[in-house]
Structure formats: C-alpha cells, structure tokens
Amino acid sequence: MNNPIIELEGLTKYYGSVKAVDNLSLSVNKGEIFGLLGPNGAGKTTTILMMLGLAEPSKGTATVCGINATKNPIAVKRKVGYMPDSVGFYDNLTALENLEYIGRLNGIAENEVEIRAKETMELVGLGSELHKKAGAYSRGMKQRLGLADVLIRQPDVVILDEPTLGIDPSGIKEFLSLIRKLSRQQGLTVLLSSHHLHQVQQICDRVGIFVEGKLLVEGNLETLSFNLFGKDSYTTLVTFQDAIPDAGLLEKELRMMNGVNNILIEGNSMELSCEVDMTPGLVRFFVQKGLPITGVHKKEYGLDEIYQRYFESNIKN
Numbered sequence: 001m002n003n004p005i006i007e008l009e010g011l012t013k014y015y016g017s018v019k020a021v022d023n024l025s026l027s028v029n030k031g032e033i034f035g036l037l038g039p040n041g042a043g044k045t046t047t048i049l050m051m052l053g054l055a056e057p058s059k060g061t062a063t064v065c066g067i068n069a070t071k072n073p074i075a076v077k078r079k080v081g082y083m084p085d086s087v088g089f090y091d092n093l094t095a096l097e098n099l100e101y102i103g104r105l106n107g108i109a110e111n112e113v114e115i116r117a118k119e120t121m122e123l124v125g126l127g128s129e130l131h132k133k134a135g136a137y138s139r140g141m142k143q144r145l146g147l148a149d150v151l152i153r154q155p156d157v158v159i160l161d162e163p164t165l166g167i168d169p170s171g172i173k174e175f176l177s178l179i180r181k182l183s184r185q186q187g188l189t190v191l192l193s194s195h196h197l198h199q200v201q202q203i204c205d206r207v208g209i210f211v212e213g214k215l216l217v218e219g220n221l222e223t224l225s226f227n228l229f230g231k232d233s234y235t236t237l238v239t240f241q242d243a244i245p246d247a248g249l250l251e252k253e254l255r256m257m258n259g260v261n262n263i264l265i266e267g268n269s270m271e272l273s274c275e276v277d278m279t280p281g282l283v284r285f286f287v288q289k290g291l292p293i294t295g296v297h298k299k300e301y302g303l304d305e306i307y308q309r310y311f312e313s314n315i316k317n
C-alpha cells in the first residue's frame with residue numbers, strides 16, 4: 001500500500017543560469033529505502049537541500065511528512081535527520097559526551113539524555129566504545145556516531161548523503177546492513193544518495209537515476225531491468241566440455257522453443273536470452289541431447305548495466 005512520506009512535485013532549482021534540478025517529481029513511501037543515484041553534479045545534494053528547506057526551489061514543491069519544506073523548514077527539520085558525507089564532532093570529548101551534547105541541543109531533558117544517548121549508541125553498534133574520545137574514532141566509527149547523532153532525534157525520515165565515503169569494504173557492509181535493519185525494525189524511511197551502484201543495489205527497495213538534474217527513471221531493480229532489457233530479461237549462459245557439434249541444427253531446435261528470443265554461440269558456450277527464466281528446461285534439453293555441460297550461469301542484470309544503459313541512451317538523445 002502506498003503511504004507517501006516524501007512527495008516532490010515539479011521541483012526545479014536554478015543557480016543563476018545553471019539548472020541544477022529539472023522538474024523533479026517523486027514520491028517515497030513510509031519505511032522505504034530509496035536510492036538517489038547519479039554522477040557528480042547530477043543534482044542530488046540540491047534536491048536534498050530543498051527537502052530540508054535549506055534551499056528554496058525555483059519552482060515546484062517538496063513535502064516531507066505532510067509539511068511543505070520551503071514554508072516550514074523548522075518543522076521539517078524536527079522530522080528529518082540529515083547525515084552529510086562527513087560529520088564533525090568535538091575530538092576531545094568522548095563519543096558519549098558528543099551525543100549527549102547533541103541530545104541536549106535537541107531538547108532532550110537532562111534526566112533522559114544519558115540513557116537516550118547510550119541506547120542510541122548501542123543501536124548503532126558502539127555500545128562498547130562509549131568513553132573513547134571522538135578524535136580517536138575511525139572513519140567507520142565516526143559514520144556510526146553520525147548516524148546515532150541523527151537517530152537520537154527520533155526522526156521519521158533519514159537522509160544520508162554518501163554515507164560510506166572513506167570507509168573500508170567490511171565497514172561499508174556493516175554500515176549498510178545496520179541501515180537496512182533499522183529501517184525494517186523501526187519503519188524508518190531512508191533516502192540514500194550515492195554514486196556507488198553496488199552499495200545502493202544491496203539495500204535499496206527502489207532507486208532513482210539522476211543525470212543533469214533530471215530523474216531519468218525510478219523503480220525497483222526488477223522493473224528497471226525489465227523495462228530496459230525487455231524480452232531479453234533472462235539470460236542463461238551454458239558452457240560445454242567441447243565445441244558444440246551440429247551447432248546450427250541445435251540452434252534451430254532451440255529457436256522453436258517457446259520463450260527463447262536470442263541465441264549466441266561462441267566456441268563451446270551458448271548464451272540464450274529468454275522471456276522467462278528457462279534455465280531448468282534448457283539444461284534438461286542439453287542433457288537429453290547427451291551434451292556434457294560444464295557450467296550453467298544465470299545472468300542477472302545489476303544496477304551497473306541498468307545505469308550504464310540509461311546513461312548511454314541519455315547521452316545519445
């Protein structure tokens with residue numbers, strides 16, 4: 001069921017003559033993790049700033065939690081937690097002291113602030129590092145503390161701008177699964193801006209691809225892949241022990257099968273593009289023909305291919 005919590009309508013922003021965001025309409029549902037993808041300068045940060053009421057749209061509206069962000073920026077900031085790519089802390093204070101400070105600034109009562117700060121640090125996996133100086137935290141730990149900084153305000157929406165910048169691969173994995181867990185457990189809506197396709201692919205329910213201020217396309221991976229690759233959405237790659245004998249005859253027979261669209265034979269391998277996933281039937285067919293199969297691989301179109309395709313076709317237009 002759709003329950004939009006972020007609604008952007010015809011959102012447009014000019015900086016002088018530069019159109020940073022071009023007529024953007026988008027809605028994100030409660031509890032969804034939405035990935036905002038695009039190269040440098042695509043307009044992601046400008047869009048986020050307009051959602052937070054920190055930049056004024058030239059045209060259109062940004063509504064978050066039912067609040068018009070331009071007209072009521074303070075009310076929006078109470079509902080939305082924003083984590084920039086790099087969060088600053090007081091290096092000579094402990095992590096807990098930093099978080100308590102943020103808590104107080106956000107109006108948490110004195111008798112509650114320590115408990116809330118400790119609970120939040122536990123939540124982001126820093127329960128055993130409470131008393132370490134923030135200056136001695138690693139980049140990955142700082143990002144977790146940045147997330148705690150956002151979460152202690154109990155927001156309905158969390159906006160993360162390149163949250164994994166500078167974290168090592170295992171730290172990235174942990175950070176992303178933490179975000180996914182929090183979103184699922186607490187119904188938190190997350191907007192994640194990034195140009196790291198693999199990361200976005202790992203945790204986002206839906207993605208929007210931005211290029212030059214325009215949202216080229218949005219949807220979940222399956223929909224995007226189907227729209228782009230259409231009838232060739234399912235590709236099975238089969239490798240045989242030796243070069244395929246009577247390849248022409250075999251190809252003819254395969255083409256008669258319902259659902260097979262395209263066949264590419266190269267040496268001892270064959271790539272079959274199909275309307276549905278025909279892998280089991282194809283394997284049965286080859287086994288019946290007595291062909292020794294050494295490998296079967298179902299090709300999945302990832303965000304890399306999807307992004308590349310949209311990007312290429314946008315440049316050509």
Ligand SMILES: Nc1ncnc2c1ncn2[C@@H]1O[C@H](COP(=O)(O)OP(=O)(O)OP(=O)(O)O)[C@@H](O)[C@H]1O
Nearest residue numbers: 015018019020038039040041042043044045046047
């Ligand atoms: N304050 C500003 N004044 C003038 N132009 C700006 C300003 N901020 C952004 N722009 C321009 O607007 C366009 C979009 O920039 P924006 O920072 O929103 O993109 P982005 O997708 O967030 O990029 P990145 O991934 O590099 O952060 C760019 O052409 C940029 O140069």
